[in-house]
Amino acid sequence: MNITDGQGFVHALPVVLYVEDHAVNLLLMRALFERKPDVELICATSGHHARAIAPKLSPSLLLLDLRLPDCHGSDLLRQLRELPSCRTVPAVAVTADSDFDISGTGFVELWSKPLDLHVVLNRLEALMQADSPHGVASPLPERLATGQLSPSCSQLLA
Secondary structure (H helix, E strand, O other), X not given: OOEEOOOOOEEOOOEEEEEOOOHHHHHHHHHHHOOOXXXXXXXXXXXXXXXHHHHHHOOOEEEEEOEXXXXXXXXXXXXXOOOHHHOXXXXXXXXXXXXXXXXXXXXXXXXXXXXXXXXXXHHHHHHHHHOOOOOOOOOHHHHHHOOOOOOOHHHHHO
């Protein structure tokens, strides 16, 4: 199944929405997702940006920084849960605050920064298998050639 995000971008792959305001963390996550060509990473740099794009994405996974410039990640998750496209999507808190208690917040996991890349890759695999509503996509090189990819995190940072 292809998903159009309202800006003309087609998402044939499962989408992960990552909300993070620090450029280095965005670049690190982007590099990590290059190892997962079967998943598309979409980045937002604020709660406002995430709320604007999430309804159009139908993400399969939410990765939310807790300390965003305009809100706390747990508040953002509550707001995203009001959207039909995000109501049941697994959400992970990605934070330097390893003491944050996710109990009662709606997050299924907490990933502490700095991230352990091997652990993150393994957990992504498990979380994405638990929620895979999207169909099989065309190969990544074909998607690059036809312009079917949405803006990457690196483009958002430019």
